[in-house]
Amino acid sequence: SAVISQKPSRDICQRGTSLTIQCQVDSQVTMMFWYRQQPGQSLTLIATANQGSEATYESGFVIDKFPISRPNLTFSTLTVSNMSPEDSSIYLCSVEWEGNIQYFGAGTRLSVL
């Protein structure tokens, strides 16, 4: 299986600021994903991070708000821009491993004041 490290594990931010979340995998993977989990809710896919090209965003999520980088096959970042209290959520990175299995990082718990 893949080992995924996410940083930071949690943060408290002021509205109007931005936070960049890092996701590091211990092996090269083709598919990396970013999810949002609002308090007490299920997981919602934000985007697929594509290596060497622009991320593919799901309906309701836009690049200006959630810019994503994927400089290589082991690393990706998600930025939450111009934050408001509604952005308070858990942000999760996942990778697709052999057999289409997805493994998740521990998540970043974000609170926006």
Place this chain on the structure above:
Amino acid sequence: GENVEQHPSTLSVQEGDSAVIKCTYSDSASNYFPWYKQELGKGPQLIIDIRSNVGEKKDQRIAVTLNKTAKHFSLHITETQPEDSAVYFCAARDSSYKLIFGSGTRLLVRP
């Protein structure tokens, strides 16, 4: 697109009893169905999965069944223990490779 419904939203059982969580999906092209366990403060952890060419899969106290005709799959946990208490999510991998998650079941195992 794919839609996954999960029931019940909460489930409370006595230690040693069995727990069953059910999910239905809408896209007949979905072919992979994982189950995740999420403990407080942690990310989702894959506990078992099943593919569309298999009807049942078992791993110790955990089993998953799949009925392709009815488009539903279920998680069965036998001899429940307090450490099984967590939120469980089902998911379906749709024809565009994305995982679509159910709404989650909060399982409480009473000692």
